[in-house]
Amino acid sequence: MPEPAPFVEARDLARYFDVSRPVLQRLFSGEGRRILRAVDGVSFTIPKGTTLSLVGESGCGKSTVARLIVGLYPPTAGRVLFDGQDLRQARAAASQRRRMQMIFQDPYASLNPRWRVEDIVAEPIRAFGLEKDAAGVRDRVGALLTQVGLAPQDGAKFPHEFSGGQRQRISIARALSSSPEFLVCDEPTSALDVSVQAQILNLMMDLQRRLGLTYLFISHNLAVVRQVSDTIGVMYLGRLVEVSPAETLFQAPQHPYTRALMEAIPDMAMAGHARAPVGGEVPSPIDPPTGCAFHPRCPLANTRCKVERPELLVAGGAMVACHAVQEGRATSMPEAA
Amino acid sequence: MSPILEVRDLRVEFPTRRGTLVALDGVSFSIAPGEVLGVVGESGAGKSMTGAAIIGLLEPPGRIAGGQILLQGKRIDNLRYDQMRRIRGREIGAIFQDPLTTLNPLYTVGDQLIETMLTHLPISPAVAKRRAVEWLEMVGIPAAAQRVQSYPHEFSGGMRQRVVIALALCAEPKLIVADEPTTALDVSIQAQVIALLKRLAREKGTAMMLVTHDMGVIAETADRVAVMYAGRIAEIGPVREVVKNPQHPYTAGLMASIPPLDRRVERLAQIDGAMPRLSAIPQGCAYNPRCPRVFSRCAVERPELLDAGTTLAACWLHAKAMTDA
Amino acid sequence: MANAFAQLRDSDIWWSFKRSPVTVISAIVALICIVTAVAAPFIAPHNPFDVATLNLLDAFKPPAWIDEGEADYLLGTDDQGRDLLSAILYGARISLFVGISATVFAALVGVSVGLLAGFLGGTVDALLMRIADIQLTFPSILVALLVDGIVRAAVPREVHDQIALFVVVVAIGISEWPKFARPVRGSTMVERNKEYVLAARVIGVSSFRIMTGHVLPNVLGPVLVIATLNLGLAILAEATLSFLGVGVPPTQPSLGTLIRVGNDFLFSGEWWITIFPGVSLVIMVLSVNLLGDWLRDALNPKLR
Numbered sequence: 001m002p003e004p005a006p007f008v009e010a011r012d013l014a015r016y017f018d019v020s021r022p023v024l025q026r027l028f029s030g031e032g033r034r035i036l037r038a039v040d041g042v043s044f045t046i047p048k049g050t051t052l053s054l055v056g057e058s059g060c061g062k063s064t065v066a067r068l069i070v071g072l073y074p075p076t077a078g079r080v081l082f083d084g085q086d087l088r089q090a091r092a093a094a095s096q097r098r099r100m101q102m103i104f105q106d107p108y109a110s111l112n113p114r115w116r117v118e119d120i121v122a123e124p125i126r127a128f129g130l131e132k133d134a135a136g137v138r139d140r141v142g143a144l145l146t147q148v149g150l151a152p153q154d155g156a157k158f159p160h161e162f163s164g165g166q167r168q169r170i171s172i173a174r175a176l177s178s179s180p181e182f183l184v185c186d187e188p189t190s191a192l193d194v195s196v197q198a199q200i201l202n203l204m205m206d207l208q209r210r211l212g213l214t215y216l217f218i219s220h221n222l223a224v225v226r227q228v229s230d231t232i233g234v235m236y237l238g239r240l241v242e243v244s245p246a247e248t249l250f251q252a253p254q255h256p257y258t259r260a261l262m263e264a265i266p267d268m269a270m271a272g273h274a275r276a277p278v279g280g281e282v283p284s285p286i287d288p289p290t291g292c293a294f295h296p297r298c299p300l301a302n303t304r305c306k307v308e309r310p311e312l313l314v315a316g317g318a319m320v321a322c323h324a325v326q327e328g329r330a331t332s333m334p335e336a337a
Numbered sequence: 338m339s340p341i342l343e344v345r346d347l348r349v350e351f352p353t354r355r356g357t358l359v360a361l362d363g364v365s366f367s368i369a370p371g372e373v374l375g376v377v378g379e380s381g382a383g384k385s386m387t388g389a390a391i392i393g394l395l396e397p398p399g400r401i402a403g404g405q406i407l408l409q410g411k412r413i414d415n416l417r418y419d420q421m422r423r424i425r426g427r428e429i430g431a432i433f434q435d436p437l438t439t440l441n442p443l444y445t446v447g448d449q450l451i452e453t454m455l456t457h458l459p460i461s462p463a464v465a466k467r468r469a470v471e472w473l474e475m476v477g478i479p480a481a482a483q484r485v486q487s488y489p490h491e492f493s494g495g496m497r498q499r500v501v502i503a504l505a506l507c508a509e510p511k512l513i514v515a516d517e518p519t520t521a522l523d524v525s526i527q528a529q530v531i532a533l534l535k536r537l538a539r540e541k542g543t544a545m546m547l548v549t550h551d552m553g554v555i556a557e558t559a560d561r562v563a564v565m566y567a568g569r570i571a572e573i574g575p576v577r578e579v580v581k582n583p584q585h586p587y588t589a590g591l592m593a594s595i596p597p598l599d600r601r602v603e604r605l606a607q608i609d610g611a612m613p614r615l616s617a618i619p620q621g622c623a624y625n626p627r628c629p630r631v632f633s634r635c636a637v638e639r640p641e642l643l644d645a646g647t648t649l650a651a652c653w654l655h656a657k658a659m660t661d662a
Numbered sequence: 663m664a665n666a667f668a669q670l671r672d673s674d675i676w677w678s679f680k681r682s683p684v685t686v687i688s689a690i691v692a693l694i695c696i697v698t699a700v701a702a703p704f705i706a707p708h709n710p711f712d713v714a715t716l717n718l719l720d721a722f723k724p725p726a727w728i729d730e731g732e733a734d735y736l737l738g739t740d741d742q743g744r745d746l747l748s749a750i751l752y753g754a755r756i757s758l759f760v761g762i763s764a765t766v767f768a769a770l771v772g773v774s775v776g777l778l779a780g781f782l783g784g785t786v787d788a789l790l791m792r793i794a795d796i797q798l799t800f801p802s803i804l805v806a807l808l809v810d811g812i813v814r815a816a817v818p819r820e821v822h823d824q825i826a827l828f829v830v831v832v833a834i835g836i837s838e839w840p841k842f843a844r845p846v847r848g849s850t851m852v853e854r855n856k857e858y859v860l861a862a863r864v865i866g867v868s869s870f871r872i873m874t875g876h877v878l879p880n881v882l883g884p885v886l887v888i889a890t891l892n893l894g895l896a897i898l899a900e901a902t903l904s905f906l907g908v909g910v911p912p913t914q915p916s917l918g919t920l921i922r923v924g925n926d927f928l929f930s931g932e933w934w935i936t937i938f939p940g941v942s943l944v945i946m947v948l949s950v951n952l953l954g955d956w957l958r959d960a961l962n963p964k965l966r
Contacts, residue, residue, distance in 0.1 A: 057523035070864050094866065102864045110857035114879040120858075124865045163611040164380075171861075178865065193379035193550065198594035198607035205604075220524065223596040227605065246601070264528040265598060266553030268580055281495050281526055354677050 005084075006045035007214050008069065008182060012078035015039040015064050019286065036286050038064040040238040041078070043312070046231075048181075051208070051215040053225040053246075055261070056235035057282055062218045065235075066186045069216055070102050082182070098128045101175035105187035107167035111159040117170055118155030121145065124178040144173040148203060165196035172203065182214045189224060201227060222265055226250055234258045237285050237293040244318030254320045254330060256298045292323065300324040340367035341409060341511045341544035342391070348403035349383075349390055349568075351615070358615040360386050360399060361568045363641070368512070368544040373535060375559030375576065376548045377591075379612050382565040384548045388514045390414070391546070392431050393421035409511060427457040430505030430543075432534075434517040436497040439504065440489040446473070446500045447485035450507050457508035472503040476533055495526035499533065506537055513538065516548045531558050552595055556580050564588045567613055567623035574648025584645035585652045587624045622653070630654060678960040688952035695946045699755040706748035707734070711913070717743050722932050738934045740923060746934065749920055750942050756916040757943070760830055760909075761897035765889050767835030768896075772842020773878075773885060779843065780850025780881075781873050791847065794840035802837035802895075803902055809833035810908050826911045834899045842888055849881040887961060890954035894947040901943055917943045 020026060020033040039061040046052040054062040067073050069080055071091045080087035082100065090096040101124070104110035111120055121141045124130075131137045142152030148169040159167055168188060175183055188204070189197040205228060207213060219225050225232055229246040234255065242255040253259045280297035283289055292310050295301040304323050312321040324330045349361040361383045368374045378384045389395050391406055393416065406414040408428055413421065425431065433439055441449060450469035454460060460468070473481035476499040489497060498518065505513055515534065519527040535558050538545045547559055555562050556576060563573040564585065572585035583589040593606035610627045613619060619626055625635040634653045642649040643656055679685055698705060709715060720743035724731045731738060737746040775794070779787040797805060813829045814822055822829070853859065854877060862872050897917075903909030904918030905925075912919060917939045924936025 057525065067860075072860060072863060091866070097866050100864070102861065104857035104861065106857055110861060112858040112876055112880070123862065123867070127865050127867055165611055174861065193612075194552065195379065195591055195594040195608040196611065198596070198605040199609070201596070202605055202607055221596075223598040226598060226601055227596045250599075260525060262598075264525040266528070266531070266551065266557040268553055268556045268592075268595060268597075279529075281493050282523060354674075 005047070006081070007048035007083055008046040008216065009081040010042055010044050010065070010069065010078070011081065013039055013042045013065065013068055013075050013080065014077040015061075015068055015073055016076045034286050037238050037288070038285060039068065042235075042238075042240050043078075044231075044233055044240065044243060046182075046214055046216060048214050049208075049212050050230040051217050051228050052231045052233065053217040053219060053229040054233045054235055055219055055222060055225050057220060057261075059237075059282060059285055060235040061238040061285070062220075062235050063186055066102070066184045066216060066218045070100055070184045072102075094128050098124065098130070098178035099180050100182045100184070101178060101180040103168075103171055103175050103183060103185045103188045106191050107164045107171060108191075110171050111167055113159055115158075116155065117145075117157055117159065117162075120159070120170060121155065121173045121177055124174060128178050130178060140177065141173075144177050145170075147176065147207075148173045149199075163196075164192050165199055168192060168196075168200050169203065172200075172207070176207070176211075181212070182216070184216045184218075186218045187220070188217075190219065190221065197224070204228070222261060234261070237283065237288050239293065239321065240312055240319075241294065241321045242318060243312065244320075248317050252316065254315060254318060254325050255294075255322050256300050256324065256330065257294045260297070292321075298324075300329055302329075339410065340369050342546070343367040343407040343410075344387070344391065344404070345407070346404035347387070347390060347401065347406065347414075349386055349395065349399055350402040351399045353398075355616065359402075359568060359618075360615055361390065364404070364565075364568075364570055365642070366563055366570065366573060368546060370511075370544055371539055371542045372561065373538055373545045373547055373559045375555035375562040376546060376565060377550065377552060377555050377562060378565035379550065381612060381615070383568040384550075384565050385516050387565070388431075388516045388546060388548045391512075392425055392429055392514050393418070394425075394431075426453060426510070427508050428510050428512065430508070430510040430513045432498075432501055432505045432513065432515040432518045434520050436494070436501040436521075437489065439501045440497065442489055445486050445488055446492070446504075449504060450485075453504060454507050468507065472507050473500070475537070476500070476503045477529070478503075495522055495530065498522060498526075498530055502530070502534060502537070506541065506543070509541065509543075511544060513543055513545045514548070515545060517550070518547070519554060520549065520551070527554070534558065552580070552592070564591065567618050568615065569623065569651060570642060571624065571652075572645075572648055572650040573642065574645075574650075578647040582647060584648050584655065585624075585650040586628045586630050586654070588650070590627075590629075622651070675960055679956070682956055684952055685956040688949040688956070691945060691949040692953055695754060695949065696758065698751055699758045702748075702751040702755045706745075706751045707736070708745035708748040710744040710749045710752055710915075719743065722927075722935075724932075725934050725938075737938045738932075740920070740935045741927065741932075746920075746938055749915060750917065750939055753915055753917040753920050753939060754942060754946065756827075756910055756914055757897050757900055757918070757946070760827065760834070760900040760916065761893050763831040764834035764838065764896040764900070765893045767831055768838035768892065769842050769885060769889050771835065772839035773846050773882075775839065776843035776846025776848075777850050777873055777878060777881070780847035781854050781869070781877060783851070787847070790843070794843050797837070798840050800837075802834075803899060805837035806830075806833040806899060806903055807906075807908060809836055810903065814908075823911045823913070826909075827914065830900060830903060830909050833903070834896050837899070838892055838896065841892060842885060845884050845888065846881050849884065850877055853877045853880050883961060887954060887958045890957055891951065894951040894954065897943070897947055897950070917946075 015038050017036040017038055018033060019036045042065055044052060054065055056062050068075050071087055082090045118141050121144055122137050125137055125140055131140055141155055145152050145154055150166065150169055162170065189200050192200060201224065208215060217228055226246060232244060232246050232249045233240050234242040234257065236257050242258050249258065253262055283296065289296050291307045292305045295305040298305065310321045310323045312319045313326060315325050322330065345365050347361055347364040348359065351358040351360055364387055366374065376384045376387060390401055401414050405412055413424060447469045450472055451465040454465040454468060455462060470481050470485050473485055478484050478496060478499055492500060518534065519530050522530060531554055549555060559576045561574060562576045562579045564571045564579065566587050572579060572583065572588045579588060580592060583592055590608040594608060596605055608627055613623060621636040621638055622640055625631045628635065640651045640653050642651050645655040720739050721741050723735050723739040725738045726733050726736050735745050739745055740749065775790050779790040810829055810833045859872055859876055862876055900909055900916060901918030901921065904916050905922045907922065909918055910916045920939035921936050924939060928936050
């Protein structure tokens with residue numbers, strides 16, 4: 001099967017944060033530096049026009065990956081390639097920078113409360129000088145607002161006059177205003193009510209089809225991810241544990257953590273039935289377990305898992321980082337219903 | 338069996354300078370011993386406010402302007418603040434989304450459990466001490482005998498919520514009001530906490546009102562469910578019926594818009610528009626501007642909860658069915 | 663304009679203003695203080711700075727309603743024979759000028775420093791905020807005295823008299839800027855991590871544009887409140903400096919100067935020379951402070 005040329009690629013991406021206490025306090029308490037490895041050795045590719053989703057629980061590093069990919073943080077190690085070009089070079093040129101945009105989680109924090117909607121949406125247009133005169137900007141903003149299901153007259157209002165779903169539409173209009181090809185969506189619907197979430201997801205999928213957009217989609221909600229993704233990456237403590245085509249992942253999840261996640265989702269179809277919850281909690285990324293980070297919670301863990309970190313290797317139509325899967329021990333685990 | 342909690346025609350108002358906003362109107366339901374009533378709805382639908390009104394913690398200037406709240410047949414909506422405080426903890430346990438708001442950071446979790454029990458139960462300090470450890474064990478905290486000496490900040494988020502559950506249950510209240518108890522937790526921990534809550538409610542015969550926006554949690558935990566919209570109950574009934582066979586168009590739209598986990602759909606069903614603000618609730622049925630099955634009566638007259646077969650639904654479609662029959 | 667007025671009339675601020683009688687009275691009093699002070703040259707019955715009209719024979723005249731008083735000098739005269747009412751009007755003008763200028767100066771410095779420290783963080787933040795910390799350990803009047811002392815030592819006397827007013831403004835301003843810098847830094851640190859700022863950074867908007875265009879408008883809210891509350895303090899600081907004799911030059915007496923002059927005669931029976939300027943100062947500062955208190959509550963969403 002010929003691989004389509006990657007449009008966006010992450011190679012061994014890592015980002016560490018120094019969360020040490022201030023120097024003086026450290027001197028008195030005698031403790032060392034504390035490094036939080038938010039993202040460690042993450043690699044993936046996104047072919048043009050497709051959606052890669054990253055899922056995982058809070059603190060797994062998925063939002064940090066989003067920010068690395070769009071250049072908000074410089075990586076500690078590794079690199080990001082955007083359309084074959086190193087991200088740092090790409091972001092140096094406005095003509096490249098305008099090709100990527102981001103949609104954020106909180107519709108209340110992502111729009112400047114003091115700006116009118118038309119100025120919010122026009123900010124990228126003005127920053128990149130995409131229209132020659134004020135009339136051109138106004139027409140373009142009007143068209144964008146229409147495109148996301150609002151009215152051109154809404155431009156004169158302030159963000160607080162809109163509901164959460166409408167604000168997210170404004171956020172999408174802003175992201176689209178520089179005619180980008182790649183959108184990074186960081187939990188775009190997790191702050192919305194479920195009926196509004198459907199509106200926004202439908203809108204995003206329509207736009208992808210119509211404009212040929214490439215998405216990096218970050219979410220903790222597996223059901224949402226299933227609806228939008230071509231490929232899904234499951235993250236745990238800063239690393240990818242499984243990368244798989246969306247259908248394969250849901251048909252046959254392989255990594256014990258992926259299975260645990262699926263098992264944990266309260267499912268509508270199960271009304272009135274009990275299910276077996278996963279034990280334990282996500283450990284701190286400042287002091288992650290040795291070997292495979294999931295081993296303290298894993299029903300399949302053995303001594304190898306405690307000492308040796310598994311690599312992400314091909315297994316059954318997907319990439320899985322698990323000794324048990326690679327050794328063929330995983331089949332003994334009860335299938336997720 | 339007579340219900341633990343009965344809410345009759347509850348009305349909550351917020352006086353503002355632009356007139357009085359009616360946040361809850363005509364809300365009626367009851368919860369039997371050992372029963373879990375789920376209350377769902379979108380943000381602003383009034384689900385949390387219903388819980389706050391019951392535990393007597395409405396945020397001012399909000400006030401109960403009508404109706405009654407009865408706990409084991411006794412009215413509690415008109416009690417003074419100090420009387421209500423005695424009932425909270427003893428008769429009603431409350432669990433909130435953020436466990437840190439419930440726990441006192443300056444005391445060990447053991448002290449907090451012991452104090453709560455000594456305040457509300459006729460037991461000796463020695464017994465309370467023993468029971469504190471038992472409670473921590475019961476909510477699944479490992480090494481409970483040692484952890485009883487720990488402070489809230491020494492627990493992780495999921496463990497803290499377990500402590501809060503122990504604290505809410507230790508005085509053996511008749512009713513638990515849990516407002517989004519799992520929303521702040523990760524999925525894998527949510528499942529543990531929900532299972533725990535449900536088991537304890539069953540075992541102790543405690544009535545539970547579970548407020549959440551997560552239909553999955555409701556489907557899994559609740560016996561009956563009330564769906565709220567714009568300050569009123571749109572539909573109430575057994576959870577299975579409401580989820581699988583909703584009778585109110587809003588419930589149907591809400592259920593359809595939940596992305597399915599077991600398959601990919603071409604397009605999600607969506608409800609256009611947004612829930613109205615309290616200051617602009619439409620005349621007639623509040624849902625009528627968004628309703629796909631709206632007809633003339635809906636815009637004029639507001640429907641009460643009507644018998645819709647397996648559930649009660651506030652929708653004129655069911656009145657029509659009756660008159661036709 | 664009419665639209666803006668209608669918006670104000672409809673706003674929560676106006677509503678909360680109308681509902682507080684104390685605030686309405688304070689606002690009226692403050693307005694009267696400002697108008698009379700600004701219009702002093704036109705409404706004052708005498709010109710206290712015109713040496714030609716001064717007559718030492720008119721000195722120590724009591725207020726008009728006391729037996730020896732003259733109708734021409736409503737609040738009496740001081741030791742130079744100046745009409746006290748006129749001197750108070752002119753003095754209030756100087757007090758207000760110094761107070762407002764010093765507050766504006768402090769706000770400009772404080773907001774800039776707070777914005778920079780909060781936005782840039784790291785070493786810049788640590789440095790600027792330690793300076794603010796150190797300065798806050800000194801009473802502001804001491805800082806003002808220090809600045810005034812340095813300028814006095816640095817420039818010749820006649821130059822100093824000319825720039826004395828501005829020295830006082832700067833002295834008070836410098837002693838007050840940390841009060842603006844700290845809250846602005848705090849809210850800047852909150853705002854700079856909000857997603858609308860990230861959105862601007864994704865498209866490559868420069869840090870300066872983000873600071874001025876995005877963050878600044880969102881951190882200015884509390885500044886108005888601090889400025890109003892500080893205006894009263896600045897007026898008092900000026901009065902204190904002038905009372906100590908290091909403030910405005912004696913040729914341009916402020917309320918503080920008048921109080922100091924009058925203080926010498928307080929116990930020899932000429933109480934009016936110090937009491938009337940003192941009462942004026944209290945009324946002015948009190949009305950401004952009450953306005954500030956109201957503004958703080960009205961703009962605080964938690965108290966609404």
